[in-house]
Amino acid sequence: MKIGMVGLGLIGGSMALDLRQRGFAESIMGTDSNPEHVRLAKQAGIIQEEGGLPDLAAACDLIILATPVDVAPAILLSLLELVSDKTIILDVGSTKEHICSAVESHPRRKQFVACHPIAGTENTGPSAAHHTLFDNKVNIICNAADSDARAVELAEKLFATLQMETVHMDARAHDRHLAFVSHLSHITSFALGLTVLEIEKDEKSIFNLAGSGFASTVRLAKSSPAMWAPIFRQNAGHVSEALGAYIEQLLHFKEAIDAGMATETYDMITKANQVSRILSGIELKNSQKPAISPAPEDGEAKIAPMAG
């Protein structure tokens, strides 16, 4: 089938690469608000054709919105006016309640499927797009009952092609969970980056003294403001709750440290160590699912390398 891709960054670009390579899409028609992204995406073989929203609506069986979450609802509403009754649209944004509300009462709501493939890196743009980004990861479909069963089925098939397990969830529950296990992580990194940049004016000494621990905790601070500022805005209630709970934990640490209560910090660290069970669970989950591509049309199954 022909797929339309709106937004040609890391996520849209990586989806396009594997959907075409694995035979799900014959060709990809794409658009991006940044003309340089379109140029790079063409050059890298991410898209085969460029086209505006009306072109995508006229030519594509399925359109994927892979834009920042602030512009996705308006693009979705425009597209729903342009497409035929057969076209399916899905989004892949990191917040789900806002976009679901935006189309809640639209007569073509059933043609839309709210999705969130949980994968990414701290790098952005079509030059960061790469194969196997989604292999062995989880995709969430929200409020599936509001979508046509055929549309949900097609979305699930698409994410299965990307080697993802799809789970279903209510949009509000999705946004609250994601605030804690993803959005908060990004703020901890942004704030750490700002703290160190402000205090350590002498970058040479950061290079000398910062170890792999600092690099690991601050890595996400490279993430794109165009992507993340809208996520924090749309998920403000849950992100604020998560951030409030996190600040409480830090204040608890600070009080214990200021009071010289090493037993108290010892106990907090011991409790935090339980996260190793979760980390092992995440690793185990990944290792249990070998990245075997579905048989493409030539009939040969291929073992894909693990995502980085």
Place this chain on the structure above:
Amino acid sequence: MKIGMVGLGLIGGSMALDLRQRGFAESIMGTDSNPEHVRLAKQAGIIQEEGGLPDLAAACDLIILATPVDVAPAILLSLLELVSDKTIILDVGSTKEHICSAVESHPRRKQFVACHPIAGTENTGPSAAHHTLFDNKVNIICNAADSDARAVELAEKLFATLQMETVHMDARAHDRHLAFVSHLSHITSFALGLTVLEIEKDEKSIFNLAGSGFASTVRLAKSSPAMWAPIFRQNAGHVSEALGAYIEQLLHFKEAIDAGMATETYDMITKANQVSRILSGIELKNSQKPAISPAPEDGEAKIAPMAG
């Protein structure tokens, strides 16, 4: 030479492995407060002999303290009473002001060198010890003027064998820098782990929803309380300052998010993005130094694999 190792965990164990393999030490005599660590260390070839402090003092040319920082000063003072005038002692702890003050007026102060090889992982104990942990990393020597020149020279040779670049620094400056670029990172992870463990009682949904970003920011929460509680206690002033500055940044984020000011969060994220320059600097620094082992006694230089 014969080296004494007090503390047979990740750091002491990994140092012992490479110092012997690379010909700096003929054999290692070790001790640990945990008898199981001694057993494992013997079994893994980390130490060749077990011995108490008097044995180490009598038999070794150089003794390395690789214990948690709360017990290192007392062990150092005991050892200084036991050793000959020729024996050199160095520590490898993550705080330097406290141990330097403890021996400041000791008549044998000059036999001690305060060191901090900046390397590690979130794993602990002799079973976590491995080769090449220190390759291409930085070692700090503090207050070198208080040590005998010959002792400093030997310490530098030792860390050069571990493929480390040594830089010199005042103990107080070391502790302040480390509070920002290492100790703070650990607290951000411990607190993130505690926050998510407290809210997300359903671990299955964490496995499903947490991506590589969460894993990266929370990885350090696995770190040992026996190592970290004493570091926070000894470096309380600087850690509290760093934590206070960090909480300020988070409150700034929370205010902007609560007020729906996406431009404000956009600008903060853009500023935080500058950390990518620092991360590139850290990577560049590592890549500029190929891990070539010094020629061992058989005259062949070997390329060691990069540390993980």
